[in-house]
Each structure stands twice: as C-alpha cells, then as structure tokens.
Amino acid sequence: MGRSRTVEWEDPAASARAAGAMAGLDFLREMIAGRLPGPPIAALLGFTLEEVEDGRAVFAFEAGEEHYNPIGSVHGGVYATLLDSAAGCAVHSTLPQGTAYTSLDLSTRFLRPLTAGTGKVRAIGTVLSRGRRTALAEAGLYDSGDRLLAHATSTCMIFLVPDGSGVTRA
Template structure:
C-alpha cells in the first residue's frame, strides 16, 4: 500500500474575520482575491481558490485530487458541498454593504454527476437569487470545464449588522 501525503499552509483567519463589515462585502472579497486578506483556511485544506467575484456572484475553483476521494473512488460529497456553500455564501457576501455580515442557515445539495481526477478543474458558481433586509437566498452550480452541471445547491442566509470593532 503506497502512502501519499500533502502539505498546505494558511493565513491567520483572525485577520480576515476582523475585516468583515469594515468595507462592503464585495470590497472584502476583492481583497481576498488580490491576496490582501488571507483566504479561509478551509480553502487551503481542500485546495480551492476564489477565482472571480462581482456583486451578487462568486466563483471558486478546484482541481480534484485523490485526496478528495471517498472510499468508492470519487470526490466526497462533502467537498462538493463545501465548494457550493462557499460560492453561494460569498455571492451573498458580495452584495452586502459595509457594516453587514451573513451566516448560512441551510444548504440543500443535489449531486448530479460523479467527479474524479479525470474530471479536471471544476468551478462552483454562486449567485444571489433574492435578498431582503434579514435573509438572502443564493444558488450555486458546480460545473466542469465543458460547463456540464455536476451538482446544484441552494442556501438561505441570515443577514445581520456587524458590531463595530
């Protein structure tokens, strides 16, 4: 049995957490994208990156590896869910004004196609469907390089004011 290993690093999550709400959600995410703020440690642990962000839309990408596999030889559903949750949540965050934050209330995922190393790079594209004063609804699609739909998710998010530091 051949052993494999993977090493990764991450930035201090307190730095990014302290910046939430100081600027708009879009400005916050653009700072993460530009490397001015550290990405979430889960992104380093799983190896995914924020690739695009605009108001109401966020895109994350992952090159699937066998470190993402479940015991039956395909990418674990939790990896799909993490990518979709990140894309949907950050789509909501990108639409928030300064002084506001969000948290996910639920995540409903539909797995449509298997993903493995042969699938190649996948993208989770999140968009805001509806936003009110207290809640937002977002969706996210997991797509392969040919834009085939691999999984779909919806997420309800609670919006709240962030206390001034």
C-alpha cells in the first residue's frame, strides 16, 4: 500500500536576502514570528524553530514513518539535520549584521532510537565559543522526558557577506 506526502514551502530568496542585512538574532526572531519564511528543509522534514536567544536555538520535531530508514527507525540524516540546524542557528544568533556562517564539520553521536512513537523532540543548540572567524557549538536532541537521544558538536566558519556589488559589507 503506497503512501504520499505533499510538501509546500515559500521562496527561500526572501530570507536569504534578509540574512545578511539583519543581525542574526533579529533574523531568527523574524522567522519565528512568520515575517520571514523558514527554510525549505524545515518544511520537507517537518521541524520548526521555536525559541532563540543569544547563543541558543531550539527546534521542535515529531517523527513520522516518512523519516524512517529501512530498519524501522528515524534515519541518522534526520538526526544530523536537526542537530546541525540547532548548532548553526545558535551561532547565527550571535552574528552582527553583514556576517553569515557555514558549518565546517558536524560530529554526531546517536544514543537512543527515535521513532514515530517517540512524540515531540527538541534539538537544543548552544554556542560554546565564538571568535572572529570560527565558532564552536553543540546540540542535543531530547525527548519529552529530557532523555538525550543524540548529541553533536559543530565548528562553523564566520564570514562577511558580499553586498551583491562585489564589495564586502560590515
């Protein structure tokens, strides 16, 4: 018996333009408020940014069978996407206008299975250290009983955003 799922998302160009034109914390708060569209990957996997403050970001997710690997649990790539998003947005929340980040690495540890029966989980990212060019962040994936399901550390590169004319801002 086949199953299907329809996914809708908004044009990501609006948020991409706003990302470099706003301080990171303001940008993420605009996304939570719905004044900027979320990223298409969040619509595809079904997760949302729920909280953000300086150096911290929290995503919520509820797994379905569409997230499963062939052995009946959520695919590790879904875990990694949630953890990378939480760690990266924690870093983004610390950035001034005219700067951006990209993940350089992500080291993940899968500790407990995640299934459609697990219920709502939270990916909580925090910045451990931030310099001018790199930041170190961690993220944990927690179930409703605050049990740690997975953990990751991430190094992010911080860079100036070109303004479109070839000149770098900030």
